[in-house]
Amino acid sequence: MISRFASNVVLSKVRAMYGRRLIKKDYLDLLNCKSVGEIASILKCKSDYFQILQELNESNVHRGQLEALIKKKIFYDTGAICRYELSTGEQFSGYIIMRMEIEQILHTLRLLSAGKSPRYIYSMPLFFNKHTKINLPALIKVENFKDFLEALSGSRYRKILAPFEPRAGENILFSKIEVMLYFQLYNTIFDVIKKYTKGEAQKELYEIFNSYVDFYNFVRIVRLKKYYNTPPEDLYPLLLPFGTLRQKQIQDMVQAESYDKAIEMMKKTNAGRKIANIEFRYVDELPLRVNYLKCNRLIRFSVYPSVVMFSYIALCEIELSNITSIIEGIRYKVPSEEIFKILVW
Amino acid sequence: MAISKIKVISIIGMMNSLDEVIKMAGESQVFHPDNALSFYSDTRGFSPVNEVNLFAEPLEMMKNIASSANFELKIVDISKFNARLESICEFVRYLENELGDLLNRRRRICEEIESSKRSLDGVNHFVGRNFNLSEIKACEYIKVRFGRLPKESYHKLNSYADNDYVLFFPCTKDNTHYFGVYFCPVEKLDVIDRIFSELYFEELDILDSEGVPEKKVVKLKNDINNCQMELVEINRKIDEFLKNQKDSWLKFYTKTFEFKTYFDIKKYVYRYNESFVLVGWLPDNQEQDFKNKLQRIKGVEYSIEDAKNVQGHSPPVCLKNRWFFKPFEFFVDMYGLPSYNEIDPTAFVAITYTILFGIMFGDLGQGAVISIIGYLLWKFKKMALGKILVPCGISSMFFGVVYGSVFGFEHVLDPFYRLVFKLEEKPIEVMNPGIANMILLSAIGIGVLLVLVAMGINVYSSFKRRQLADGIFGQNGVAGLVFYAGLIFGPISQFLGIKIFMPVYLFFMIILPLICILFEKPLGKLLEKDPDWKPESWGEYFMQSLFEVFEVILSYITNTLSFLRVGAFVLVHAGMMMVFSKLAEMSGGLGCLIFMIMGNIIVIGLEGLLVGIQVLRLEFYEMFIRFFEGQGVAFSPVSIKNYEKI
Numbered sequence: 003m004i005s006r007f008a009s010n011v012v013l014s015k016v017r018a019m020y021g022r023r024l025i026k027k028d029y030l031d032l033l034n035c036k037s038v039g040e041i042a043s044i045l046k047c048k049s050d051y052f053q054i055l056q057e058l059n060e061s062n063v064h065r066g067q068l069e070a071l072i073k074k075k076i077f078y079d080t081g082a083i084c085r086y087e088l089s090t091g092e093q094f095s096g097y098i099i100m101r102m103e104i105e106q107i108l109h110t111l112r113l114l115s116a117g118k119s120p121r122y123i124y125s126m127p128l129f130f131n132k133h134t135k136i137n138l139p140a141l142i143k144v145e146n147f148k149d150f151l152e153a154l155s156g157s158r159y160r161k162i163l164a165p166f167e168p169r170a171g172e173n174i175l176f177s178k179i180e181v182m183l184y185f186q187l188y189n190t191i192f193d194v195i196k197k198y199t200k201g202e203a204q205k206e207l208y209e210i211f212n213s214y215v216d217f218y219n220f221v222r223i224v225r226l227k228k229y230y231n232t233p234p235e236d237l238y239p240l241l242l243p244f245g246t247l248r249q250k251q252i253q254d255m256v257q258a259e260s261y262d263k264a265i266e267m268m269k270k271t272n273a274g275r276k277i278a279n280i281e282f283r284y285v286d287e288l289p290l291r292v293n294y295l296k297c298n299r300l301i302r303f304s305v306y307p308s309v310v311m312f313s314y315i316a317l318c319e320i321e322l323s324n325i326t327s328i329i330e331g332i333r334y335k336v337p338s339e340e341i342f343k344i345l346v347w
Numbered sequence: 348m349a350i351s352k353i354k355v356i357s358i359i360g361m362m363n364s365l366d367e368v369i370k371m372a373g374e375s376q377v378f379h380p381d382n383a384l385s386f387y388s389d390t391r392g393f394s395p396v397n398e399v400n401l402f403a404e405p406l407e408m409m410k411n412i413a414s415s416a417n418f419e420l421k422i423v424d425i426s427k428f429n430a431r432l433e434s435i436c437e438f439v440r441y442l443e444n445e446l447g448d449l450l451n452r453r454r455r456i457c458e459e460i461e462s463s464k465r466s467l468d469g470v471n472h473f474v475g476r477n478f479n480l481s482e483i484k485a486c487e488y489i490k491v492r493f494g495r496l497p498k499e500s501y502h503k504l505n506s507y508a509d510n511d512y513v514l515f516f517p518c519t520k521d522n523t524h525y526f527g528v529y530f531c532p533v534e535k536l537d538v539i540d541r542i543f544s545e546l547y548f549e550e551l552d553i554l555d556s557e558g559v560p561e562k563k564v565v566k567l568k569n570d571i572n573n574c575q576m577e578l579v580e581i582n583r584k585i586d587e588f589l590k591n592q593k594d595s596w597l598k599f600y601t602k603t604f605e606f607k608t609y610f611d612i613k614k615y616v617y618r619y620n621e622s623f624v625l626v627g628w629l630p631d632n633q634e635q636d637f638k639n640k641l642q643r644i645k646g647v648e649y650s651i652e653d654a655k656n657v658q659g660h661s662p663p664v665c666l667k668n669r670w671f672f673k674p675f676e677f678f679v680d681m682y683g684l685p686s687y688n689e690i691d692p693t694a695f696v697a698i699t700y701t702i703l704f705g706i707m708f709g710d711l712g713q714g715a716v717i718s719i720i721g722y723l724l725w726k727f728k729k730m731a732l733g734k735i736l737v738p739c740g741i742s743s744m745f746f747g748v749v750y751g752s753v754f755g756f757e758h759v760l761d762p763f764y765r766l767v768f769k770l771e772e773k774p775i776e777v778m779n780p781g782i783a784n785m786i787l788l789s790a791i792g793i794g795v796l797l798v799l800v801a802m803g804i805n806v807y808s809s810f811k812r813r814q815l816a817d818g819i820f821g822q823n824g825v826a827g828l829v830f831y832a833g834l835i836f837g838p839i840s841q842f843l844g845i846k847i848f849m850p851v852y853l854f855f856m857i858i859l860p861l862i863c864i865l866f867e868k869p870l871g872k873l874l875e876k877d878p879d880w881k882p883e884s885w886g887e888y889f890m891q892s893l894f895e896v897f898e899v900i901l902s903y904i905t906n907t908l909s910f911l912r913v914g915a916f917v918l919v920h921a922g923m924m925m926v927f928s929k930l931a932e933m934s935g936g937l938g939c940l941i942f943m944i945m946g947n948i949i950v951i952g953l954e955g956l957l958v959g960i961q962v963l964r965l966e967f968y969e970m971f972i973r974f975f976e977g978q979g980v981a982f983s984p985v986s987i988k989n990y991e992k993i
Contacts (some may be wrong), residue, residue, distance in 0.1 A: 034410075034411065056523075057522065061462055121545075123503055124546065128503060171358065186932060262390070277897070278660055279980045
């Protein structure tokens with residue numbers, strides 16, 4: 003109880019930090035840029051990004067370099083906030099680390115599948131090495147799944163991923179590994195919510211995560227149906243067993259005749275009703291858009307430190323995703339109006 | 348407390364009349380389009396109208412050029428201006444050729460200046476090193492690269508321990524980079540260059556000079572000076588062009604924007620064979636006018652329905668309030684608009700905010716200043732907050748009269764009280780200890796009243812939205828209202844000598860409501876006749892709900908005590924002004940005047956801001972939280988004014 007009141011400092015601190023976020027005008031300025039260098043230059047003018055980007059040479063900046071620096075800033079910003087929240091801060095910082103670990107594992111697996119593991123050196127976040135039990139430098143040298151498991155030997159992931167080792171001549175089961183890792187992530191976070199929070203705070207946190215998972219599952223169903231024509235029986239194992247969608251609703255969507263039908267079915271569910279109020283171009287945008295609406299509201303009006311803190315973490319991740327979309331869009335000469343439509347704000 | 352009535356209109360017509368319908372809907376400025384698919388159960392055969400918006404590209408080009416020229420594009424009056432796509436494109440080409448060329452030259456020069464300055468910074472790291480650039484450049488079998496490497500990349504070089512050619516020799520370093528040199532045999536250059544490039548090595552163009560690095564420094568300084576002179580001349584030409592073309596550019600921009608915005612309605616249109624379907628929302632009072640215009644278009648049919656019959660589609664919300672309440676829509680919008688079937692809290696906010704602000708910041712003179720500042724902010728800066736400050740200032744003036752305070756002079760109004768009310772002095776002496784206690788108790792009383800009203804609104808709103816479980820058993824429903832009232836009035840009655848704590852009172856006012864709150868979820872499900880009303884585990888449910896009820900009780904107490912700040916600010920205000928009055932008294936003469944002016948400025952600026960924030964805090968966190976969800980969608984009809992900033 004005492005720790006909950008002490009954590010109230012997070013409310014003001016997080017809201018003050020959120021006040022320094024990128025706003026619509028900043029995004030419009032970024033969209034007017036012609037190169038990655040100009041983006042870096044504009045971000046530098048924002049006090050929040052100045053420190054991390056101050057030594058960057060705008061005339062010779064690489065997209066990967068800029069993204070890596072922004073990721074680093076957001077990792078430390080969100081981690082710093084967790085220190086102030088005494089009831090769940092430690093557990094949430096564990097979530098941030100676990101999420102980043104999963105990103106590294108999946109990235110390495112993609113490179114391994116393409117036979118390009120040594121290229122991991124270029125994107126490897128060296129700063130993260132001291133926060134994780136994964137041996138990141140060892141991931142550069144992996145030549146097969148065995149080496150990969152060896153690099154993970156100090157961490158919890160070795161045991162989780164060992165059953166996925168492919169037999170000779172078989173491909174890596176990337177989708178199943180991805181689902182298993184995200185299952186672990188959400189299982190951990192739902193456990194934290196159940197164990198360390200209660201009452202309204204618990205309800206609000208469940209709302210954030212359940213709605214994210216609902217749309218994550220929905221997007222997976224739609225994508226796998228539309229682009230890969232995955233049969234229903236292969237689809238179920240690729241969904242996360244969390245969220246508010248009932249088994250019957252998922253079944254109906256999985257067995258829908260077409261992708262449009264699945265969307266219509268989703269719109270009729272409790273979670274899916276929100277779609278009516280959201281403008282989007284591709285269904286893939288929905289998890290972040292729904293999450294943004296919820297977190298943007300909770301960060302302002304929730305009175306629970308753990309909720310406000312997590313909303314901040316989620317909104318920072320959305321800001322990172324927006325910046326990445328802008329960088330990619332400008333790099334590949336997409337009209338700014340098109341990029342603007344996929345930004346979440 | 349009102350939300351404008353909205354109607355949903357479904358328009359069906361032949362494809363050849365689509366452009367006319369869209370133009371009419373856009374020009375009407377009252378049409379809010381929605382996704383037609385969600386309004387039809389059978390959407391087989393519906394396909395989106397995929398037409399390229401031909402106005403998007405010229406508009407984008409205008410915006411790009413304007414942004415490079417730091418020229419502000421805005422919507423202007425074009426009632427007497429006509430343009431077609433061809434003339435728009437021609438104007439854009441003219442802009443590109445004339446202004447675009449100047450802007451490109453300016454950009455190149457700026458880049459050159461920037462690059463030279465950066466090179467200068469880099470070369471300075473090698474100044475004083477005893478090496479001859481001409482000799483290094485003359486090496487035939489070895490290539491040398493000067494530059495800087497991020498520190499993180501420098502540490503990653505350890506992973507190349509088994510490659511003898513990946514060698515980097517740092518000369519100096521700063522917080523983020525190592526400045527140094529790498530070299531390798533010519534035949535390995537491609538591979539080594541690629542590795543360093545991916546590690547974000549930035550090469551410094553230092554080898555284009557002869558002799559020592561100092562000579563390069565001199566050359567770079569000269570280059571920078573020459574570029575800066577050229578830049579001044581180009582800037583002059585750009586300013587001249589903008590001065591001459593400003594008016595035509597803004598007219599073309601507005602016209603293109605208008606065409607493009609109306610065309611965008613097509614993304615909501617679905618095609619069915621040779622027909623189209625368009626669905627959207629209209630304000631009730633615009634229905635007839637819209638229908639009349641629509642009837643003039645051939646081959647079009649429509650149907651109109653009341654929004655309350657299609658609640659599942661989340662009808663957009665347009666607030667409708669009287670002039671006094673209207674400015675306070677700003678605060679409601681900040682929290683979130685009400686849903687179509689929810690209560691609009693604007694009037695409640697307007698009344699409570701104005702009164703609480705006045706109580707907490709009561710001063711006749713300072714209130715007048717706040718009103719004037721508010722009026723000026725609204726008049727000249729068009730700030731929404733300005734309109735709110737005007738009634739708040741008037742409320743401050745009223746309570747200033749009650750407290751007898753004018754710019755911190757506490758007895759200036761005494762003659763007024765004697766003349767009008769036949770009183771010896773002012774009725775409330777805030778700093779009197781007895782009165783101070785009464786002020787704090789009154790603040791709690793105001794809190795109790797407002798919390799009860801908020802709960803009452805929630806009961807009404809829940810019944811209106813048919814959320815009976817929340818309205819009856821919720822912590823802000825009937826159960827919560829009865830419990831809170833019982834908790835507050837019981838002890839008060841005892842204190843006044845009325846023996847109210849009888850078993851009947853305790854059961855009906857305290858125990859029964861608490862049981863309802865404790866079992867809110869199963870009772871709610873029972874009320875909705877849900878067969879699955881039992882919790883998975885009664886034990887777990889009971890334990891969890893018990894903690895929740897404990898928190899609910901705690902929140903009733905903390906929320907009520909939170910209103911103490913209303914009384915506290917009355918005392919703070921009087922205290923702060925007393926300090927400045929004493930300082931003024933002690934200094935005397937001109938010092939007295941300076942102290943009183945400075946004191947008033949500080950109190951109006953600092954305390955006015957604090958009071959404004961604290962009252963808003965009370966509104967949002969102690970009252971809204973009890974009855975208002977604010978999940979509504981704004982009614983935003985297609986209009987170039989609405990889309991201007993996008």
